[in-house]
Amino acid sequence: MRAEVLVIGAGPAGIAAATAAAENGCKVIVLDDNVTAGGQIWRGATVDSANTQDVAKQRAMERLQRSGAQVLNGRSVFSADASGTVQTLQETASGNVVEQFHFEKLVLATGARERFLPFPGWTLPGVFGAGGLQALVKGGYSVAGKKIVVAGTGPLLLAVATHLAEDGAVISSVLEQATLAQLAPFAASLWTHPAKLVQGARFRVKLWKTPYRAGCWVIEAIAGSGQTLASVRVTDGTRTWTEPCDLLACGYHLVPNTEIAAFLGCAFRESFVQVDSAQRTSLPNVFCAGEPAGIAGLEAALVQGEIAGLACAGRSHASLQRRSAAERAFGDRMEKAFALRAELRSLPRPDTIVCRCEDVPFARLQGHQGWTDAKLQTRCGMGPCQGRICGPAIEQLLGWRPVSIRQPLFPVPLQAFCFPDASENNTTELIKEKA
């Protein structure tokens, strides 16, 4: 299948990019790995609720539909090359379908995932990522009556706690590792972002009984009988105490999904894809919008996506630059506010598992020359998740930047590599396996 503009990711950034490009006459295809568009932040949001985000999503989705961009859900990109092809896998009831897409311009709007940091007990049943637990609840998992500690860092914690409370959970505390002093300038700056302030207020209304403790973090998850979570040990740096709970929702802000960009060979600026004011990467036909270009939240994703879409269509985006700069500044303040404290690096004990796929404990990661050396000698990061979980943790713990992204970008059946040669046929080819 051929698109002038191919967008990967149907979260806010991808939706905005696709809409802008399609409204300006481009043939646009959006690929998304979820069953419905919306990304992580708009996942499962419904129109009938009074939620402001739902209204925003609804509006964005309607405009996308009118624009003529074609959204293809359930497609996961497992291989790509900058010369103009992307390969996807779709799991259907009748088997796996492999498709090949050709593009002139590519927009990477691949979003972000939660950062996990290992601490003793983090692999116990009952310990979840904060965003992970929220996604489970949106998918139907019941937390009614469950006592939950929400911990880690980032604006997501309050959103998750609110959502869990709305679903009947008892939030015993929200633990933010950043200090109040660290958070204050960020909180103050929210006055200039009314939309964000409204969200924050909503959280406070739902959680008015729940203690929000800044400068506190979980140092250990403790199992009860039956080897599931019973309590957590918490510290504020001087004092430690135990909080009993049924579940722990713990996430340390976000890490960008940059695997496709890295695989294509885009230049990076630290952990993020390097872009210019048109959201163009170091590859002239590849653009990047939203979290992979710098964690800055929903509004940034929307404006960056629109800029990328306009740039793809050859239209001016000058009028959006001020908004874009403001959102980028917001992202920078957020990064400072939720910067991880050094103590988190010393939480793992020698036997604390760091790589869950390959069961690699912290002790085995020490004494190596770097990521590649550690990887070769311990297989850390070589399991099914390909280092997506342990990579960012190791970057925090040991300071090693993840290296070498290899295809497939996620595990696929061997058969997926047997796609007919692109030169033989330019239209979509389907390989249907028997289920």
Next chain:
Amino acid sequence: MKCFDVLIIGAGIVGSAVARECALLGWRVGVIEGGTPAGAATAAGMGHVVVMDDSAAQLALTAFSRSLWRAESTKFPKSVEYEGRGTIWVAADEEEMAEVGTRQKVYEEAGIAASLLTAAELAKQEPNLRHGLAGGLLVPDDGVVYPPAAAAFYLAEAKRLGAEVFYARALSASHKQVRLSDGTELTADRIVLAVGTECDLLPALPIQKRKGHLIITDRYPNFLHHQLVELGYLKSAHKVTDDSVAFNIQPRQTGQLLLGSSRQYGNEQPEAEAEMLRRMIDRAKQYMPALEKLSVLRVWTGFRAATADKLPLIGPAAGLSEDSSLWLAAGFEGLGITNAPGAARLLVDGMLGRESAIDATSYLPIRLTEPARLAHA
């Protein structure tokens, strides 16, 4: 300036094995690694410890070296994952089955255990092979290792015996002097180039890069029991011109399957190529159709250090360099893992003027120099 008896450039499996062999003599040993130890061909390869009989000299070296692997197999740490899995050379049809018989005799004469498998026996040993294959040759004493850990074991042993490792690039190495990228200067009576495909230090090295692709799957314990190689592999490996693929699959201790193989000359791009992968997978499916459903975790490529006669360069660099302090342990193509301990032994024999367990003249670098070639012509 620091002085050593021997400086080894390259901490891949060959350089690390040489370092240990030298350290065992009580020599002052220095090892120089500019990248990640065992991070190039050693990391990219399969880790098949295998007797191969492309030539008498290849048979002699692989058999000798395999005997060293086996002798040490109980001493390795768990991470080395040494397993005496055995190899089955799979015969697709009666013509190949006849070749299996010839091959068994060659192995027998060389004292290598090898037994014929009928079609039914083959199916019993490896139920996931397709029906209708003619049979095979089981070589029970071949093994499987995890190469980066094996190299690390050799290097750790060398260090335990006093060897020193320098993590910097060697900028020059000649006439007993080595200069490193961090400014360090070292001196030694002998300098060993165990450089894989990196020929910068001695551009005259007659080594060509030969690209290969490998695929690793998720964990499927008991899907496969032996390393399986199609009988045509030797033909594929022997070819020195065209790109070729062959069915070659290895069971890892983790339950993962390592699937190969491809060979390409004149392609120095590290990217995995869709066309080669497709050819490899098509070939593999002809032998093992059930593979197509298995989940692939990763695909990668690597470069073998190939020589014109498919034999490694082990010995003094005479003929390639005027420098009598220079020694070579390079050009192992696809057999660097198998031949590492054997090559280390032969190289040290040569340095000491000691007699070797096998005739080492076939591997002397001088054979590939112009005058030597003319003399043979």
